[in-house]
Amino acid sequence: MSIWSINEKELTTKRLSKNVKTDILIIGAGLTGCTTAYFLKKKDICIVDSGKIGHGVTLNTTAKINYFQERIYTKIEKSRGEQLAIKYLESQRYAIAKIKEIVEKEKIKCDFKKVPSFVFANTEKEVPFLEKEIEFLKSQNIKVSKKPLPDKINSYKSYCVEDTYTFNPIKFLEGLFKILEKYDIPIFENTRIYKIEKTKDGYICKSNSRTIEAKKIIFAGHYPYFTMPFFLPLKSTIEKSYIIVSKVQTDKSFTCISSNKPTYSCRFYDDGKNIYQISLGESHDTAFKQNDRYHFERIKDIFGLKDKDIVLKYSNTDIMTPDHMPYIGKIDESLYLACGYNTWGMTNSILAASIISDALLGVPNMFSNTFSPSRFTLAHLAKIPYIIFCQTKSYLGTKLNKNKSWYRGKIRFFKVDGTTYATYKDENGLEHTIKDKCPHLGCSLIFNEQEKTWDCPCHSSRFDIDGKCIKGPSNYDISTNKNGNK
Numbered sequence: 001m002s003i004w005s006i007n008e009k010e011l012t013t014k015r016l017s018k019n020v021k022t023d024i025l026i027i028g029a030g031l032t033g034c035t036t037a038y039f040l041k042k043k044d045i046c047i048v049d050s051g052k053i054g055h056g057v058t059l060n061t062t063a064k065i066n067y068f069q070e071r072i073y074t075k076i077e078k079s080r081g082e083q084l085a086i087k088y089l090e091s092q093r094y095a096i097a098k099i100k101e102i103v104e105k106e107k108i109k110c111d112f113k114k115v116p117s118f119v120f121a122n123t124e125k126e127v128p129f130l131e132k133e134i135e136f137l138k139s140q141n142i143k144v145s146k147k148p149l150p151d152k153i154n155s156y157k158s159y160c161v162e163d164t165y166t167f168n169p170i171k172f173l174e175g176l177f178k179i180l181e182k183y184d185i186p187i188f189e190n191t192r193i194y195k196i197e198k199t200k201d202g203y204i205c206k207s208n209s210r211t212i213e214a215k216k217i218i219f220a221g222h223y224p225y226f227t228m229p230f231f232l233p234l235k236s237t238i239e240k241s242y243i244i245v246s247k248v249q250t251d252k253s254f255t256c257i258s259s260n261k262p263t264y265s266c267r268f269y270d271d272g273k274n275i276y277q278i279s280l281g282e283s284h285d286t287a288f289k290q291n292d293r294y295h296f297e298r299i300k301d302i303f304g305l306k307d308k309d310i311v312l313k314y315s316n317t318d319i320m321t322p323d324h325m326p327y328i329g330k331i332d333e334s335l336y337l338a339c340g341y342n343t344w345g346m347t348n349s350i351l352a353a354s355i356i357s358d359a360l361l362g363v364p365n366m367f368s369n370t371f372s373p374s375r376f377t378l379a380h381l382a383k384i385p386y387i388i389f390c391q392t393k394s395y396l397g398t399k400l401n402k403n404k405s406w407y408r409g410k411i412r413f414f415k416v417d418g419t420t421y422a423t424y425k426d427e428n429g430l431e432h433t434i435k436d437k438c439p440h441l442g443c444s445l446i447f448n449e450q451e452k453t454w455d456c457p458c459h460s461s462r463f464d465i466d467g468k469c470i471k472g473p474s475n476y477d478i479s480t481n482k483n484g485n486k
């Protein structure tokens, strides 16, 4: 359950029940997939999603539509040079203009609202770094003003831009869905693609004992289940953040985010019945710190939230890239990919949709070569030891240390014939046993006490207490391994 599912509409979609042939197959009906379909709506396309539309990372986002992104420009400048930092800024402003254009042209009622956005330094040491970021933005003629935060969040210095937005991403997707329906574009929910095979004329995809033949594929599934030819595990880390939604009296109509890690941010949302503050914080690489209870308590302290006002608590993960820029483009002859948004997916998903659709429509796009997924830069090379350390730590750490205090006696690990199992005892005393191994690349799992899920610290797959896969890259439930054995 997230803030965006509170007033969500039930959409009429179906599961894939027969073999299909299409020109373009879009895998993933989140913001990236649905917006790409919108741009390509006059073509022969088909969309599939392993779950429900928008119920991937998009469901748990905070949906700030913003180009003032912590201090990303000085980081890109350092890793890839000034010209690319400028290009990234242009791309984010371009994407914001595109979202605005779609919302206005299609009259999508998604609570799209112009609000000022603040970036603040929450330590004294951070101030000069934030000031460098401001210098960069000013050098690009961005109007940034020094202003105190309009809330009681601890900050040493804060700056503000005015031309940024917020919206409700699920309502935005519902709007796109209606348009796609008019164009007879099929969206198959609960339809997972397990395998993509190359053929003479394109690809054949396997799903639920049915197949989809497509000349071109766009993988908009957040984290690709396949490792080759792209090998994302070596080109990224996973960042997890925690979100608390609380009821408040007034919509203060601003967004803010800290410039340094761990990230803290907040925004407001008025759904017509209630006003909510969406507070986010305690971001960390999934290889470290996994005590959910502790992280939620910290966010409560930082934002001064009271238990009686809290309505929802959840977490979310996104893919972080070594050079802070997304991966968007071709990874095979006619296979496109978009991911690695560094927690700025509102803009980057629309940017990806625009780049990929223009490539398929044969229209020039000024960012067509900027975010190539096959790039491997010095920044990537420099990050490899850290990435390997994170993966090894996640892999071994979960295997070696199973008696974490936050499991509080509710989890029992045991071995049968050399295989480790974990049993979770629910509130009613019912036991739920799973094999303690992620079907993706074999990591052990961590119990997420707040959301009652089993989470993989290596690549962020998620499973329910009975092992059903609710988030990839794993393409399989835990109870059934790749060979179909229990």
Ligand SMILES: Cc1cc2nc3c(=O)[nH]c(=O)nc-3n(C[C@H](O)[C@H](O)[C@H](O)COP(=O)(O)OP(=O)(O)OC[C@H]3O[C@@H](n4cnc5c(N)ncnc54)[C@H](O)[C@@H]3O)c2cc1C
Pocket: 027, 028, 029, 030, 031, 032, 033, 048, 049, 050, 051, 052, 053, 054, 055, 056, 057, 058, 059, 060, 061, 062, 063, 064, 065, 066, 191, 192, 193, 194, 220, 221, 222, 223, 225, 239, 240, 241, 242, 280, 315, 316, 317, 318, 338, 339, 341, 342, 343, 344, 345, 346, 347, 348, 349, 472, 475
């Ligand atoms: C805590 C947090 C807060 C954030 N806040 C912001 C913010 O304020 N502003 C901002 O710009 N960005 C934010 N982001 C980032 C943003 O939410 C994401 O980058 C964005 O939602 C990703 O959208 P997507 O469509 O690419 O992926 P998803 O929404 O994950 O969609 C992918 C879809 O593909 C489906 N899928 C996956 N594999 C398969 C398969 N094999 N077969 C079929 N279907 C498949 C999934 O079911 C899913 O529905 C935040 C991220 C986090 C973690």
